[in-house]
Amino acid sequence: MSRPELSRLRARLLRSGVAPRHVKRTVAELDAHFDDLVDEARGTGADRALAERQALEQLGDMDLLADAVCARPELRSWAANYPRIAVIVYPLACLAILPAVPLIAGVANASNLARWIACALLSGIVTATILLVLQLSITLT
Amino acid sequence: MAQTNPPFMSGVPELLLLRLLAQQEMYGYELVRSIRKVTAEAISLGEGVIYPALHSLERNGSLKSKRKPVGGRTRVYYSLTAKGRRRLKELSEDWRRVQGGVAMALETPGHVQA
Numbered sequence: 001m002s003r004p005e006l007s008r009l010r011a012r013l014l015r016s017g018v019a020p021r022h023v024k025r026t027v028a029e030l031d032a033h034f035d036d037l038v039d040e041a042r043g044t045g046a047d048r049a050l051a052e053r054q055a056l057e058q059l060g061d062m063d064l065l066a067d068a069v070c071a072r073p074e075l076r077s078w079a080a081n082y083p084r085i086a087v088i089v090y091p092l093a094c095l096a097i098l099p100a101v102p103l104i105a106g107v108a109n110a111s112n113l114a115r116w117i118a119c120a121l122l123s124g125i126v127t128a129t130i131l132l133v134l135q136l137s138i139t140l141t
Numbered sequence: 142m143a144q145t146n147p148p149f150m151s152g153v154p155e156l157l158l159l160r161l162l163a164q165q166e167m168y169g170y171e172l173v174r175s176i177r178k179v180t181a182e183a184i185s186l187g188e189g190v191i192y193p194a195l196h197s198l199e200r201n202g203s204l205k206s207k208r209k210p211v212g213g214r215t216r217v218y219y220s221l222t223a224k225g226r227r228r229l230k231e232l233s234e235d236w237r238r239v240q241g242g243v244a245m246a247l248e249t250p251g252h253v254q255a
Contacts, residue, residue: 022196037170060189064190072193075197
């Protein structure tokens with residue numbers, strides 16, 4: 001599909017509160033449909049530019065299409081359908097999840113965390129050994 | 142741009158989609174071609190408009206979808222569920238009733254004043 005048209009449609013749908021998963025899917029399916037229409041037109045001998053123009057016309061006006069998506073509340077995101085509740089629930093959910101953030105970050109970066117802990121332990125052991133050697137040397141001399 | 146249908150066509154795309162998908166699973170482009178064929182091009186949709194209709198039908202449980210890679214492209218195939226079959230039956234009965242009523246009104250002489 002004509003990329004600017006597609007980007008505009010995506011942006012408009014997201015701005016209008018359509019759930020991101022529906023936006024992604026609608027755009028992907030339109031893109032594939034557009035390619036099929038272009039192939040069909042090229043099969044009849046049209047050059048690429050003409051085939052793309054015809055395909056875009058067949059798909060329909062992108063503003064009307066956006067209106068058709070936005071007119072279906074079941075495709076809108078939860079927050080767009082209930083904005084007043086979302087304003088309360090989202091901050092509360094963020095606060096509730098805050099104590100778990102270090103744990104989540106730890107799990108997400110488990111390999112790095114394991115390396116850092118191993119390094120800290122190793123440097124601790126080396127430092128303790130040096131201090132022990134120094135202490136012994138002071139004691140024995 | 143593609144011709145759009147008047148407002149009284151509301152609900153017709155859903156009925157056609159359910160009817161066609163009752164026969165076999167299809168993807169969007171295939172469905173548009175089938176609608177053209179079975180209606181002898183009497184119904185012309187902006188082709189993109191079927192996607193919100195398909196997504197709504199899937200969301201309310203009338204359809205289910207699955208992705209299939211075909212010829213280097215990923216197609217989303219839709220098929221009817223048991224709920225979709227029930228919905229098709231309801232919509233078909235509604236449509237026949239409305240169609241019968243309108244036909245009767247058109248055939249009844251009189252009542253029309255110039």
